[in-house]
Amino acid sequence: MEELKKLVIDGDNVEAVDRIQKLLAEGNDPNDIVNNALIPAMDKVGELFQNKEYFIPDLLIAARAMEEGMAFLKPLLVKDESSKSLGKIVLGTVKGDLHDIGKALVGIILKSAGFEVIDIGIDVPAEEFIEAIKKHNPIALGMCALLTITMIEMEVVIKAIKEAGLRDNLRILVGGAPVNDDYAKEIGADFYGPDPTSAKNYLLGII
């Protein structure tokens, strides 16, 4: 696990996927690989970036290694998608924010629990959230933000949802590093998830 973490920090995507294959062959659980190597690797990358030891290209190549690792593990994390859906969830990263990895992980975990996830991407403006809610009629909306300057968009989306008359039958979940429970309450969200499992458990509790 430590070796894999280092490979992701170094942005060595080829060796990282190779190491994941070895860890699986040794009998490691795919969830443990995500939680004990991939996520801690990105935390370390963030720390290096904050300390100015890493720059944007370093973030990008580390993110690529993480994404390729997750793409490899995804079929093992997501259970049979042909089984009956527990409900639709629209998921997106808010306007101005290009961070994709946490959202993708939330999507994988919700799918694996049996929800149908409609991932509408990154840098999503309020109008596109509204369009997706109208089109898919989901039981819940999940929004992610990784920047303190973009988390305020979550409130913009919630206001737009209320104005469009779509708030009543919709649960709204928010998450991402700068978000917390107090902020979720302040902007009128129903739930703040510090991790994908808490979001999954919340949703399982409301269906």
Ligand code: B1M
């Ligand atoms: Co950016 N970035 N980044 N970045 N980046 C952070 C977030 C930062 C904390 C790094 C740092 O300074 N230490 C910092 C934000 C500071 C702040 O605002 N407080 C930062 C910055 C400053 C920036 C730029 C502004 C840098 C620049 O250009 N000068 C820029 C902004 C671009 C933009 O968005 N407009 C930028 C760009 C990028 C890359 C594009 C290079 C790349 C993203 C690539 C990609 O996503 N494809 C990147 C990366 C990789 C990071 C770090 C290193 C890692 C993020 C990540 O993927 N973490 C990050 C540092 C860090 O977070 N430690 C950093 C792993 C992921 C699994 O965790 O997304 O938190 P996370 O998701 C978690 C939970 O939060 C939760 O579950 C997930 C799994 O546990 N969760 C939810 C998330 N959403 C949820 C929703 C839920 C429930 C739970 O319900 C709906």
